[in-house]
Amino acid sequence: MALLGLLDREPSHGYDLKRDYDTFFSRGKPLPFGQVYATLGRLVRDGKIVVGEVEPGVGPERKRYVITERGATEVDSWLTEPVEAEPNLQTVLFTKVVLALMLGRPAEEYLDRQRAAHLRRMKELTDIRRGGDLVDTLLADHGLFHLEADLHWIDTTVARLDALREAVTRR
Amino acid sequence: MKAVEARDVVLNFGETPALRGASVAVAPGEIVAIMGPSGSGKSTLLHCLAGILVPDAGEIHFDGHRIDTLSEGQRSALRRDQFGFVFQFGQLVPELTAEENVALPLLLGGVKRAAALREARPWFARLGLDGLEQRRSGELSGGQAQRVALARGLVARPGALFADEPTGALDSLTGEQVMELLVSSARDQGTTVVLVTHDARVAAYADRQVIVRDGRVNALVHS
Ligand SMILES: Nc1ncnc2c1ncn2[C@@H]1O[C@H](COP(=O)(O)OP(=O)(O)O)[C@@H](O)[C@H]1O
Ligand SMILES: [Mg+2]
Numbered sequence: 001m002a003l004l005g006l007l008d009r010e011p012s013h014g015y016d017l018k019r020d021y022d023t024f025f026s027r028g029k030p031l032p033f034g035q036v037y038a039t040l041g042r043l044v045r046d047g048k049i050v051v052g053e054v055e056p057g058v059g060p061e062r063k064r065y066v067i068t069e070r071g072a073t074e075v076d077s078w079l080t081e082p083v084e085a086e087p088n089l090q091t092v093l094f095t096k097v098v099l100a101l102m103l104g105r106p107a108e109e110y111l112d113r114q115r116a117a118h119l120r121r122m123k124e125l126t127d128i129r130r131g132g133d134l135v136d137t138l139l140a141d142h143g144l145f146h147l148e149a150d151l152h153w154i155d156t157t158v159a160r161l162d163a164l165r166e167a168v169t170r171r
Numbered sequence: 172m173k174a175v176e177a178r179d180v181v182l183n184f185g186e187t188p189a190l191r192g193a194s195v196a197v198a199p200g201e202i203v204a205i206m207g208p209s210g211s212g213k214s215t216l217l218h219c220l221a222g223i224l225v226p227d228a229g230e231i232h233f234d235g236h237r238i239d240t241l242s243e244g245q246r247s248a249l250r251r252d253q254f255g256f257v258f259q260f261g262q263l264v265p266e267l268t269a270e271e272n273v274a275l276p277l278l279l280g281g282v283k284r285a286a287a288l289r290e291a292r293p294w295f296a297r298l299g300l301d302g303l304e305q306r307r308s309g310e311l312s313g314g315q316a317q318r319v320a321l322a323r324g325l326v327a328r329p330g331a332l333f334a335d336e337p338t339g340a341l342d343s344l345t346g347e348q349v350m351e352l353l354v355s356s357a358r359d360q361g362t363t364v365v366l367v368t369h370d371a372r373v374a375a376y377a378d379r380q381v382i383v384r385d386g387r388v389n390a391l392v393h394s
Binding site for chain 2: 112115118119122123125126130144147148151155159
């Protein structure tokens with residue numbers, strides 16, 4: 001989804017996509033070229049991107065990829081829909097926020113929706129905990145602490161959204 | 172059961188805008204948590220809903236009646252007869268015993284001492300405070316003091332309970348015990364609850380959460 005999202009900014013070459021992906025999303029674990037092109041191939045096959053003009057020369061990095069209507073719609077609904085509130089969402093939440101900012105979308109709104117999804121799940125777990133035995137309580141607690149950590153992250157991120165926007169749109 | 176509502180409430184402290192058009196509607200018997208960053212206006216909104224502060228603009232309604240237009244005396248009577256309060260620090264009267272503290276709202280409402288204490292006593296068993304009736308606030312732990320404060324907030328069977336960070340001074344396990352008792356007791360007697368907290372685990376005890384940011388209320392979009 002990150003690659004598709006990057007293409008929603010502007011048409012790009014595989015090489016530039018890899019560089020931006022490595023800069024913003026991979027955190028020290030560079031994406032192998034093979035995987036970049038495999039993913040792009042899959043996106044082309046699914047009609048979410050197309051190959052734009054091919055520049056003269058040889059090698060796959062001459063191709064410029066362009067997002068299609070279908071691809072853009074997918075990015076949009078992925079950004080808009082909160083993810084299922086479960087533990088260990090750091091990567092997906094982070095990717096969402098960075099992409100939303102890059103694309104000039106209302107990141108704060110997405111985070112608010114995510115907060116609502118998290119709070120709703122916390123309420124469900126709290127209800128389980130209140131009605132349950134000790135094992136239920138411990139299991140629910142595990143979920144609650146993780147969701148709470150996510151929420152702290154959401155709150156802090158909302159507070160820093162302007163600075164973050166600056167950092168990811170400066171190129 | 173009684174509804175509580177703020178409509179487009181504006182309140183400034185001198186030059187500082189605390190509320191800039193805050194609206195929230197709490198249904199009869201509902202338990203709503205007001206969340207948000209510190210300084211966002213949560214306490215100010217609670218004080219407006221509870222008739223402690225009067226907004227510069229906007230309306231406050233309780234049980235279908237406008238209360239922000241009442242006189243200071245009428246609001247004071249309304250608070251005494253219809254509202255219960257719990258704050259971060261129990262604010263028990265140190266000279267009184269725990270039992271007298273619980274009975275206080277009844278005594279202030281004109282109930283005779285013996286009858287008030289009779290009403291106060293069952294709360295000690297209900298909230299796990301057996302045997303502490305004669306203690307003074309200095310001789311209670313934080314969690315015990317907060318449960319005494321909760322009993323005091325509910326003893327007069329108020330239409331609405333207003334709680335501002337009721338677990339703020341407690342460790343998390345003790346805080347959850349207090350929340351459990353707050354929610355179940357309020358539910359038992361059909362008391363509407365407005366609860367201010369910055370703690371999501373505490374807010375998760377409520378039926379619904381709203382967020383205050385920069386003096387306005389964001390009802391959370393539940394998609
Ligand atoms: N009595 C007061 N006098 C002056 N300013 C106040 C007073 N009470 C609150 N404020 C200001 O109003 C704003 C909202 O405060 P408050 O409602 O206490 O926020 P919260 O409870 O969300 O932390 C803050 O900027 C605060 O500094
Ligand atoms: Mg406050």
